[in-house]
Amino acid sequence: MESLALVVGIIFLVAMTAGPLALGISFIPTGKYLPLLAKRILVAIFSVAASMTGALIVVSSVAIGIRLLGLVGLSCASFAVYRAYQAPKITEIEE
16 A cells, blocks of 8 residues: 555656646756757656646546646646747847
8 A cells, every 4th residue: 555655646746846847947048959959858858747647637536636736737748848849039130
């Protein structure tokens, strides 16, 4: 029973932290190619983990509060992917 509680705790921990962490990483400004690539890879890793665990929690038969926790992780992960992989905005050079 202790191992089951540990697995459930790890699943909830990943769902609670991976989505907001991916979203936080997506707000880091990058200008060059390698930092941008590293940021996108980190966002992808954390977003996949948050999406998988969040979707698992949302579709399972648990209390509504736990489902909302999974939904928050899932929505943070999807918004982080949107922010990290959107086309960079081109600013005009002032003369």
